[in-house]
Structures are given as C-alpha cells and as structure tokens.
Amino acid sequence: MNRELLTKAVAELNLELTEQQYGACELLLQELLRWNKKINLTAITGRDEMTIKHLIDSLHLVPELRPGDRILDVGSGAGFPALVLAIVRPDCLITSIDAVGKKISFQKHIGRLLKLTNLEPLHGRVELLAADRSGGFDLVTSRAFSSLELFVELAAPLVSVGGRLVSMRGIDAEQEVGLLKESIAAAGLRVEPAVNYRLPLKMGGRSLVIMRKAR
Numbered sequence: 001m002n003r004e005l006l007t008k009a010v011a012e013l014n015l016e017l018t019e020q021q022y023g024a025c026e027l028l029l030q031e032l033l034r035w036n037k038k039i040n041l042t043a044i045t046g047r048d049e050m051t052i053k054h055l056i057d058s059l060h061l062v063p064e065l066r067p068g069d070r071i072l073d074v075g076s077g078a079g080f081p082a083l084v085l086a087i088v089r090p091d092c093l094i095t096s097i098d099a100v101g102k103k104i105s106f107q108k109h110i111g112r113l114l115k116l117t118n119l120e121p122l123h124g125r126v127e128l129l130a131a132d133r134s135g136g137f138d139l140v141t142s143r144a145f146s147s148l149e150l151f152v153e154l155a156a157p158l159v160s161v162g163g164r165l166v167s168m169r170g171i172d173a174e175q176e177v178g179l180l181k182e183s184i185a186a187a188g189l190r191v192e193p194a195v196n197y198r199l200p201l202k203m204g205g206r207s208l209v210i211m212r213k214a215r
C-alpha cells in the first residue's frame, strides 16, 4: 500500500482514519495479493494502482454514508467498496453480495481477520435478495457491476423509501443517466447531483450517480 497517497486522499476527502484503520487497509491489500496467487480475485496488483483503484476509489463513497446506515454492495467481487466501508465506518452495517463463492470466501476471511462485526458477506445472486430484504437498505451501491439500467432494476426494490442508490461509474455517466430518465422515474427514483472526481496519478475520472427513492 502507498501510505502517502492514501493519507493525502483521506485528507482531501475530509476523512479521519485511525492508525488501526490504516493498518487494516494495508492488511487487506496484503491478503488480496496473497490470495490472488492461488485464486484469481483481481487484475490490479501494482502497489500504487491497488491503493488508488481499490482503496481511494472506494473511500469516495464514505461522505455519502450517514451514521447507522444499512448499506448493500451489489456485485462486490473481492470486496470493493464493501470491505473499505466496513473498515472505515464501524457505525454502518455493510452487506455485500456476489455470485462467485471464492470472492465471498475472501471477504469472509477478511471479516474474521480484521474482526469486522459490521460486515455481512452473502454468496448468491442479488436477484434473490428481493424476496426477503426488500426495502431493507438505506443505501445500495455497486462498482463495475452492470449497466446503470440493470443496477436500477435490481437495486431499486432493495432500498428503503428516502434511501439512495449510488452507482460508482466512469466519468461519462451523465449521458447514460440522460438516456435512462424514464426508467429511473418509473422505478420511483429521483436523480440527485452526481459527485465527479479524479483519481490520483491520472488513473481516470469517476462519477457517483446518486438516485433517491421517492416512493
């Protein structure tokens, strides 16, 4: 982990991390690399790139979280953003779901190792959650999961009225949102101003597409 890059990003986001939380982030990346030698979890393995694309990118979601929020990360993969959120926001309950068992095994391993009692990793398809967790989350997020259209379709039933969907996307997301205005409204969602940001070391622009469930 590149501590200097992480510390700078934390300050820019007006966040505060304890030494224990920095240590947990470091251990997370070390374990990801260790597991990655046996099972393919991520294509991103460089020190700076992992720090930026896994940790710093995930941290951009933190300002959107409210105390006590129940969060769902859909298609969480090796645990981004879910694991980072669970480390830095012990006051929130973080559920993550992924269809691939080995990815969830990794998340469970990290949960045990770092004693993340606020983390609930689930193995399965998100479509199955609608039956018993409908309206059960204050914020549903995803990164690199699917088209915005599919995310809206699958995630809207899972968020509570007044809660938000936050899709972590590339910088060109505005166009996608424009094309989907009608389906977004039909799902009972209202689009809120997006949060646009640039990752360090020219690693690209990103956008948080935010939609609030009005009914």
Ligand SMILES: C[S@@+](CC[C@H](N)C(=O)[O-])C[C@H]1O[C@@H](n2cnc3c(N)ncnc32)[C@H](O)[C@@H]1O
Pocket: 074, 075, 076, 077, 078, 079, 080, 081, 097, 098, 099, 100, 103, 124, 125, 126, 127, 142, 143, 144, 145
């Ligand atoms: C490209 S990965 C992104 C992982 C992680 N969010 C990240 O940004 O590093 C997409 C993940 O979505 C999962 N996935 C795809 N369709 C799914 C579904 N219907 N339910 C649950 N997980 C799904 C895949 O198994 C995969 O791990």
